[in-house]
Amino acid sequence: MSQGAPRAVVLSGGLAFEREVSLRSGRRVVEALRHAGVETSVADADANLLSTLAADPADALFIALHGAAGEDGSLRRVLELAGIPYVGTPADRCRIAWDKPSAKAAVRAAGHLTPDWVALPHSTFRELGAGAILDLMVARLGLPLLIKPAQGGSALGVERIGAAPDLPSAMVSCFAYGGTVLIERFVAGVEVAVSVLDAADGPQALPAVEIVPASGVFDYAARYTAGMTAYHTPARLEAEVSARVGQLAVEVHRALGLRDLSRTDAIVDADGGVHFLEVNVSPGMTETSLLPMSVAAAGLDLGRTLRGMVAAAASRGTIVTTV
Amino acid sequence: MTASEIRALFAVVSRPEVVSLAGGMPAVTALPLDSVGSMIGALVSRLGAQALQYGSGQGDERLREQILQVMALEGITDASADEVVVTVGSQQGLDLLARVFLDPGDVILAESPSYVGALGTFQAAQAHVVHVDMDESGLVPEALAAALAGLAAQGRRAKFLYTVPNFHNPAGVTLSEPRREQILALAEAYDLLVIEDNPYGLLGFEHEPLRALRARNAERVIYLGSFSKTFAPGLRVGWVCAPHAVRDKLVLASEAQVLCPPALSQLVVAEYLDSQPWFEQVKVFRELYHERRDATLEALTALMPADVTWTRPEGGFYVWVTLPEGLDAKAMQPRAVHARVAYVPGIGFYADGQGTRHLRLSYCFPDPNRIREGVRRLAGVVEEELELRATFLGSSDERAVRRDASAPQGSAPGEVSSRTRGGQPHGQADTPGPDLP
Numbered sequence: 001m002s003q004g005a006p007r008a009v010v011l012s013g014g015l016a017f018e019r020e021v022s023l024r025s026g027r028r029v030v031e032a033l034r035h036a037g038v039e040t041s042v043a044d045a046d047a048n049l050l051s052t053l054a055a056d057p058a059d060a061l062f063i064a065l066h067g068a069a070g071e072d073g074s075l076r077r078v079l080e081l082a083g084i085p086y087v088g089t090p091a092d093r094c095r096i097a098w099d100k101p102s103a104k105a106a107v108r109a110a111g112h113l114t115p116d117w118v119a120l121p122h123s124t125f126r127e128l129g130a131g132a133i134l135d136l137m138v139a140r141l142g143l144p145l146l147i148k149p150a151q152g153g154s155a156l157g158v159e160r161i162g163a164a165p166d167l168p169s170a171m172v173s174c175f176a177y178g179g180t181v182l183i184e185r186f187v188a189g190v191e192v193a194v195s196v197l198d199a200a201d202g203p204q205a206l207p208a209v210e211i212v213p214a215s216g217v218f219d220y221a222a223r224y225t226a227g228m229t230a231y232h233t234p235a236r237l238e239a240e241v242s243a244r245v246g247q248l249a250v251e252v253h254r255a256l257g258l259r260d261l262s263r264t265d266a267i268v269d270a271d272g273g274v275h276f277l278e279v280n281v282s283p284g285m286t287e288t289s290l291l292p293m294s295v296a297a298a299g300l301d302l303g304r305t306l307r308g309m310v311a312a313a314a315s316r317g318t319i320v321t322t323v
Numbered sequence: 324m325t326a327s328e329i330r331a332l333f334a335v336v337s338r339p340e341v342v343s344l345a346g347g348m349p350a351v352t353a354l355p356l357d358s359v360g361s362m363i364g365a366l367v368s369r370l371g372a373q374a375l376q377y378g379s380g381q382g383d384e385r386l387r388e389q390i391l392q393v394m395a396l397e398g399i400t401d402a403s404a405d406e407v408v409v410t411v412g413s414q415q416g417l418d419l420l421a422r423v424f425l426d427p428g429d430v431i432l433a434e435s436p437s438y439v440g441a442l443g444t445f446q447a448a449q450a451h452v453v454h455v456d457m458d459e460s461g462l463v464p465e466a467l468a469a470a471l472a473g474l475a476a477q478g479r480r481a482k483f484l485y486t487v488p489n490f491h492n493p494a495g496v497t498l499s500e501p502r503r504e505q506i507l508a509l510a511e512a513y514d515l516l517v518i519e520d521n522p523y524g525l526l527g528f529e530h531e532p533l534r535a536l537r538a539r540n541a542e543r544v545i546y547l548g549s550f551s552k553t554f555a556p557g558l559r560v561g562w563v564c565a566p567h568a569v570r571d572k573l574v575l576a577s578e579a580q581v582l583c584p585p586a587l588s589q590l591v592v593a594e595y596l597d598s599q600p601w602f603e604q605v606k607v608f609r610e611l612y613h614e615r616r617d618a619t620l621e622a623l624t625a626l627m628p629a630d631v632t633w634t635r636p637e638g639g640f641y642v643w644v645t646l647p648e649g650l651d652a653k654a655m656q657p658r659a660v661h662a663r664v665a666y667v668p669g670i671g672f673y674a675d676g677q678g679t680r681h682l683r684l685s686y687c688f689p690d691p692n693r694i695r696e697g698v699r700r701l702a703g704v705v706e707e708e709l710e711l712r713a714t715f716l717g718s719s720d721e722r723a724v725r726r727d728a729s730a731p732q733g734s735a736p737g738e739v740s741s742r743t744r745g746g747q748p749h750g751q752a753d754t755p756g757p758d759l760p
Contacts (some may be wrong), residue, residue, distance in 0.1 A: 013338075017657055020334035046338070124713045134715075156331070157657065168715035175656040175711050221333065 004252045007038045008310045011075075013044035017177065018068025018154050019259065021224065025064040025285035028292070029306060033062070036303030037094065038310060045069055048123040051086055059088040060313035062306065063282055066153055072098045085317050087309040089281040093257040097281050100150050100182050106210040107276045110255040112248055114276040115267075116141055117184040118168045119150050122175050128213035130168065138164045141185040153280060155219045160186060165217040190236050191218060193290040194249035195283060199308060203253045205246030206294035210235035224288055231290075241272050246273050260309050263291050332656050336665045347492065349552050352612050353483025355754035358599065359555075367455050367587075378586040381570075382409025382562070383560040388592040390562050391721065393596075395526050398538030399564070406564050408573045409584045413522060413549040413561030417441050420518060420563070421448040423572045424482050430540070432470055432515075434462055434483040435682050436643070436681065438492045440519065441485055445674070453481070459634065461498030462486055462504035470598065472634030483516040483545075487534060490523040493672050493683035497637055500533055507540050515543070517603040522549040522561075525605050527638035528613040533588055537564060545569060550592050552640075554606050555612045557586040562602075569606030610634040612640065618691035619684060622698035625699065628706050633684075640687040641671075649716065652682040655708050664700035 010033070012026020013019055026042055033040040041058075043049055045065055053061075063086055064258065069075045073094030081088050089097065094103045101119035108114050118137050123132055137145070147170045147182065148158040157177035159170045159263040174181045191211040196203045210232040213222040222229045235242060247266040263283035267275045295302050344470070360660055367374055381387070387404040394402060410416040410652045417440065423429070427449035435454030445452055453474075455468040474480055486506075488498035498506070499641065510517050518537045537546035549561040577584075595601055621635055621644055630647035644666075646652060653668040669681025684701075685695055 015338055015340060017332060017335075017660060019338075020331045023334065044338075120715065122671045122711060126710070154331075171715050172708075172711050173651075173654045176654055178661075178710070212735055224331075269735075 005195055006060075006307065006310055006314065007039045007058045008033055008041075008060055008062055009048075010040060010064050011045055011051065011070070012041045012042060012064040013046075014065040014067065014069050015045075015157050016056070016065070016069060017152060018066035021284060021286060022064055022066045022070065023056040024224075025066065025289065028242045028285045028289075029062055029063050029064050032303035033306050034303075035312065036301070036307040038303075038307050050078070050082060053082070056086075059085070062310060063078065063088055064285055066284065067288055068151070068280055071153070071280070072151065078203050083317075085313045086315045089172075089258045089262070093259070094281050097256050097258060097262075097279050098151055100148070101180075103252075103279055104155055104276065106256055107252055107279075110251060111115045112251065112276050113273055115185040115187045117182055121180045125171070130171070134164070134167050134171070137183050137226045138167070141183065144186040146182075146184040147174045148182050148184065149174055150182045151178055153245055154223060154284070156322055158219060160217060169250075178258075187267045187275050189267040189275075190235065190237065192237070192245055192266050192268060193294075194245055194264050194266065195291040195294040196249050196253045196254060196258075196261050196264070197305065198258070198262075199296075199312065203250045203258075205249045205302075206291075207234035207297040208237070208242060208245050208249075209293050209297075210237070211234045211289045211290075223284075224286065226288055229288075233293050237268060238272075241268060241274070243253060244272075244274050248276060248282050252276060252279050260312065261291065324384060333665065335663075336597065341660075341665055342689060342700060343665045344686065344689065344694070344697045345667050346564060346688060346700070347395065347685045348688045349556055349640075350608065350611055350687060351555055351557070353607055354555065354604065355599075360592055360596065362598060363591055369462050370495075370590060373718060374587045374590045376586055377587065378583045380583050381574045382407065382584050383589040383593060385588065386560075386589045386596075387562075389593055389596045390548065390564075393553075394535070394537075394546070394564065396465075396602075397532045398534035399546065400538070401541055402537075402564050403519055406563065406567065406570055408563045408570055408577060409589060410561045410563055410571070411581055411584055412556070412559040413520065413547040413563075414440055414553060415559075415580070415584075416547045416561055416563040417444045417518075417520070419573045419576045419580075420483075420547075421445055421450070422576050423569065423579045424516075425450045429482045430474060430479055432467070432481045433674075434486060434494070435676075436493055436669065436678060437485065438487055438520065439667075439671045442672070442674050445485070450482070454673060454675065454677070455484075457491070457494060457496060460497050461488060461491070461496050461502055462503055462506060463472065467506060468537040469511055471509060471515065475513070480513070481515060483518050484510065485518045485520065485608070486536075487520045487523075487580070489521055489532070490526065490636055490641070492523070492639070493638030493641050493667070493669070494643040495634040495639060495641045496525075496643075502534060503533065503539065507543070508535060510540070510576045511545050516546045518547065519544050520547045522547075522552050523639035525553055526609055526612060528609060528616060529637045542566065553608070554595060554601065557583075558591055560584065560588050560609065585718075609638075612638075612687055615686040615689070615691055615694055616642075618694045619686040619698065623694045626699055628702065628709060631705060640685050644682050646705065648680070649712055650705070650708055650713045651679045653679060655704060658707060659701065659704045662700045662704050664697045666701065696718055732735050 010026050010029045012022045015023055030040045030042050056193055063070050073091035076091035104114045142161050144162045146160055157174045161170050163165055192208040194208045195206045209258040211218050214228055252264045253262050263280045265277040335341050387407040389406050421444045425448040429450045431450050432455050434457045455470050456463045502682030524532050537544040546564040546707050631646045633642050667683040
């Protein structure tokens with residue numbers, strides 16, 4: 001890190017569906033870092049980015065991009081090529097975390113619960129006949145089902161289906177968000193989000209946030225409209241269950257090779273079973289986002305926490321892996 | 324207001340990679356910006372004490388006189404400056420009219436579809452909007468007669484008819500000459516007030532402006548005008564022309580909202596009208612939009628899949644597109660964002676959840692090459708959506724029968740209770756601003 005105040009660039013915006021959320025996350029991160037004494041500027045992930053960073057290098061980048069480029073590893077790979085240090089998970093590990101079916105498979109292989117699922121591209125339905133496949137899915141996974149894009153966040157395109165006849169039109173809606181749809185058995189229970197901070201002493205789970213959306217579904221509106229969802233931090237779970245929830249998040253972080261920060265979303269069923277849903281390598285940082293809530297509940301200061309990550313990224317530099 | 328997916332998806336529109344056929348932004352770069360800039364500088368030097376001061380609640384007197392000349396171009400020759408109230412864009416005029424006329428539960432009539440900004444204002448006043456059918460010649464008199472008779476049969480009456488007769492937003496169509504008389508005859512018969520919203524009237528490509536409704540009936544028609552499309556929307560100068568009794572109430576309501584319309588903006592408009600060849604500039608705008616309209620229609624004709632239809636505007640900014648049966652313009656939007664093209668889904672232009680098959684394209688802002696590229700992308704999006712629909716909902720008669728059989732008894736067509744998503748009501752809350760870039 002250079003002498004004097006550390007300098008960070010926060011990346012936000014992008015061209016993904018979650019641009020608006022990313023811009024809000026970015027503003028929050030910039031504000032927190034500046035409060036913590038980090039000289040911070042903001043940049044969009046566009047054609048000017050690399051030349052801007054080359055002309056005026058920062059100590060590290062903080063990626064507040066959500067959705068494709070910010071989370072699928074592609075932008076991080078370019079940063080690695082350019083030798084630009086950044087906060088967060090390395091490019092190659094992002095690919096697995098970003099793809100929900102891949103992440104679920106890896107987490108199940110590590111011995112954890114995750115709701116049964118099928119992930120298929122449009123072409124499979126077209127070639128083999130959608131009706132027969134949907135019937136099979138209902139027969140094997142049961143109802144209700146959760147339909148979600150295999151990649152992407154903020155619950156965009158997510159829908160809960162209670163009756164089989166509603167599946168086809170839900171599939172049409174979901175495929176508008178991406179080429180592969182994840183169909184998942186719906187597990188009823190307490191919805192929790194566990195953030196993990198990964199500093200010098202290894203990954204640590206922060207207090208879980210329990211999510212109680214007024215509408216019953218934690219969709220886009222429920223996530224980003226103040227007052228539409230009640231949050232309980234820490235989650236109202238028995239201590240033993242709470243510990244297992246935290247343990248799951250830390251083990252997911254380790255199993256998928258994540259770095260600096262992550263957020264695991266899970267469901268605790270009526271028997272106390274903890275089911276992994278998905279993990280985020282670029283968690284939301286908006287006013288209503290979950291990681292900042294957990295940071296506050298842990299008695300930590302968001303700005304100082306982020307400053308620590310910027311410092312860690314700056315000191316480790318960038319290891320250019322084999323392309 | 325809730326965060327909505329549609330609004331979220333609109334965030335990418337500001338990026339240059341996206342061809343936006345969504346926003347109704349006038350092509351202000353076609354203005355002679357140097358001379359306008361010099362004019363404004365000189366104006367502040369010369370009249371700064373007035374331009375930077377509070378002004379009259381009704382609006383600058385000189386400007387109100389000039390507005391009479393502008394309205395005369397569309398046949399309104401009997402108005403007085405006393406009837407004109409200058410507003411912060413005609414949107415404020417709409418809001419003032421809603422405040423003056425509407426009580427919660429009142430019925431108002433509007434075209435089907437109708438301008439999203441007006442619907443928002445009426446809904447904020449808790450009015451009940453009844454849509455009246457329109458076709459390629461504008462509002463259908465028979466449909467208006469039926470709506471009025473239907474209300475009368477219930478012992479109710481509409482507070483007013485809200486109409487955009489010229490180059491309608493979003494439908495692009497224009498109320499024909501014979502229908503203007505028919506609509507006004509119905510208004511007389513049913514003692515109906517008419518609000519004529521006419522921001523695009525001077526921007527016709529193919530013929531001189533038709534006489535305004537207000538030109539035909541001064542007692543029953545309240546007229547809304549705007550300099551946003553003929554000069555510059557950033558100045559936020561519009562007006563209401565209303566009979567005296569209404570005018571007084573509008574001025575009081577406006578003073579409560581904004582004290583007075585911005586003095587600087589009003590003086591800029593007044594100076595522009597006096598010292599610049601403003602009507603020549605309107606002709607420049609007409610030619611520019613005409614070329615863009617042609618590019619849009621040609622590209623739609625060349626590229627859109629069969630069964631997609633659209634209106635043919637003779638002026639203004641908008642083409643209204645109807646998708647093939649079963650397609651949903653809102654559900655299709657993420658695919659459009661992915662393809663880097665933006666449009667406005669149709670549902671925002673209805674107060675009652677109609678419009679899923681429709682979308683609005685604006686050709687006012689992008690140049691013809693960008694328009695063609697945008698339409699090319701959109702055509703691809705529609706084709707992919709059709710293919711997807713064929714996969715899941717297309718030809719499976721068995722599945723269609725099962726859907727019908729499983730529908731709850733007594734539910735409305737299309738009503739689905741077991742899908743849980745969004746919870747977004749149709750209409751305003753889920754629709755981006757009308758002039759979004």
